[in-house]
Amino acid sequence: MKAQFSAPRGIGGEVVPPPDKSITHRALLLASVAEGTSTIGNILDTGDCRSTRGCLERLGVPIEDIAREPKAIRVHGRGLLGYREPPAILDAENSGTTIRLLSGLLAALPLYVVLTGDASLLRRPMQRVVEPLKRMGARIAGRDADRYAPLTFLPGDGSLRAVDHHLEVASAQVKSALLLAALRVPEVTRITGRIDSRDHTERLLRFLGLPLREEAGGLALSPCPGVPAFQLEIPGDISSAAFWLTAALISGRELAVRGCGLNPTRLGFLRTLEAMGADLQVDPEGEHGGEPVGAIRLRASEGLRGVAIGEAEVPSLIDEIPLVAILALFASGTTAVRGAGELRVKESDRLQAIARLVEAVGGRIRLEADGFTIEGGRPLSPGRVEARGDHRIAMAAAVLGAGIPGGVTVEGMEAATVSYPDFPRHYRMLGGSIE
Numbered sequence: 001m002k003a004q005f006s007a008p009r010g011i012g013g014e015v016v017p018p019p020d021k022s023i024t025h026r027a028l029l030l031a032s033v034a035e036g037t038s039t040i041g042n043i044l045d046t047g048d049c050r051s052t053r054g055c056l057e058r059l060g061v062p063i064e065d066i067a068r069e070p071k072a073i074r075v076h077g078r079g080l081l082g083y084r085e086p087p088a089i090l091d092a093e094n095s096g097t098t099i100r101l102l103s104g105l106l107a108a109l110p111l112y113v114v115l116t117g118d119a120s121l122l123r124r125p126m127q128r129v130v131e132p133l134k135r136m137g138a139r140i141a142g143r144d145a146d147r148y149a150p151l152t153f154l155p156g157d158g159s160l161r162a163v164d165h166h167l168e169v170a171s172a173q174v175k176s177a178l179l180l181a182a183l184r185v186p187e188v189t190r191i192t193g194r195i196d197s198r199d200h201t202e203r204l205l206r207f208l209g210l211p212l213r214e215e216a217g218g219l220a221l222s223p224c225p226g227v228p229a230f231q232l233e234i235p236g237d238i239s240s241a242a243f244w245l246t247a248a249l250i251s252g253r254e255l256a257v258r259g260c261g262l263n264p265t266r267l268g269f270l271r272t273l274e275a276m277g278a279d280l281q282v283d284p285e286g287e288h289g290g291e292p293v294g295a296i297r298l299r300a301s302e303g304l305r306g307v308a309i310g311e312a313e314v315p316s317l318i319d320e321i322p323l324v325a326i327l328a329l330f331a332s333g334t335t336a337v338r339g340a341g342e343l344r345v346k347e348s349d350r351l352q353a354i355a356r357l358v359e360a361v362g363g364r365i366r367l368e369a370d371g372f373t374i375e376g377g378r379p380l381s382p383g384r385v386e387a388r389g390d391h392r393i394a395m396a397a398a399v400l401g402a403g404i405p406g407g408v409t410v411e412g413m414e415a416a417t418v419s420y421p422d423f424p425r426h427y428r429m430l431g432g433s434i435e
Ligand code: S3P
Pocket: 021, 022, 023, 025, 097, 170, 171, 172, 173, 174, 176, 197, 198, 318, 319, 342
C-alpha cells in the first residue's frame, strides 16, 4: 500500500496506544506453560503476537477469545513439560521475539520442532540464543553453523542444566529466552553482563511469585515449582505512543497519551525528548502485573535542540531511534547516536533505513557502523520512503510527513500491521491526512 501522509494542521489531541507488544508476547508464553487457565486482558492482536499465538496453538495450547474490544483471551496452560509435538514446521513470521523467546521454552523438551520465519527473520542472528541454550544441554541446530533460522530442536528429556550466562549484547530477547529456559533448571541460573535491556520478563516472573532475585550485577533464578496461572491486563505500548509524541513535537501541537506503560527500562525516549527541550509531564496512575502505567502529557515546545545518545542509553530506546533521527531534523545543532549497532539486525538494517528516510526529505546524515550524526535545521522537502517490510520505518516515515508541508509518501505501509494496525486510523483521528 502506497499513501501520502501529511498534517497541515498538525498532529495532537489525546490517544490511547495499542497494548504493549513485548508484554503481550511474554504473557502468552508464560500462560502457555502455566498450571491452569490464565486470563489476559487488553492483549495486542496483531501480526507479531498472532505469530506467537499461532505457534503455541500448534504446540497444543488451547487459546480462547473471550472479548473483542479491548481484546481478552483465556489460555489453558499445559505446564512446563506439556507442549505437544507439532505435526508441521512452526512459523514465527516477522517476529524476533516469538522465535527467540519460544526457543527458551522449547529447549530440551521431548519433542521434535522446527521453527522458521519470513525472509527478514531468516536474516537475523540466532546464535545468541542457540549457543547458550546448547550449553544448558539443549540439542538445537540452525542454518549456517547455528547462525540463522530455521532452527531445529531435537528431543531431550525436558531438563536443562544450570549455567552462568554473561550477556555481551543488551538484548531482552536473549535474556528472556534464558530466563524462560531456566524455569526448568533444578539449580540456580545466573545471568550477568548486559542485563540492562527491557525487564518485562523479570517483572512478570516476580509478579507470578517465582524466585528471581537481583544479585551483584546480575540476575539469579532459583528452581521453580512451576508457573502459576494468572490474570493480567496489558498496558499501552510506549514505543507506539512515541510516534505520536514525535508527530506532535515536529508539528507544534499538544498531546496526551493515556493508559501507557511506564516501565523505567523503556523510558529512554522520554528522557531524550526532555534533553531536546520538550515540555513533558509523566503521571503514573497505577500498576498492571508489576508494570507501572500512566499518562504522558506533552505541551507545545519552543524549539528542539540536538542531543547525544551513547551506548549506555541505547537499550532504553532501541525501538525509538528512528524517531530520534526525525526529531534531529527539526532540532538546532547536531544529534549523534552511537552504540546502536544492534539496529543493523532488526526487521531491516535500521541504520540504513534511517539514512534513506533522512535523505528522502533533504536532511543530512553521516552514517557510522553503530550510529549516525544528523545536522538539524536544514530545509526539508516532501519525499518518498520505502518501508521495505519494516513496521517501525513505515510508521516513522508517516510521522515525518506530519512535519513537512506536502508530506511524505510511504510505500509498503502495510508493514505497520505487525505492531500497530490502527496506526492510519489514529493518524487521522489526531488530525493527520492520508491520501
Ligand atoms: C524486544 C526486545 C528488543 C526490541 C524488540 C522487542 C522484546 O529486541 O527491539 O522490538 O520484546 O524483548 P532485542 O532484545 O533483540 O534488543
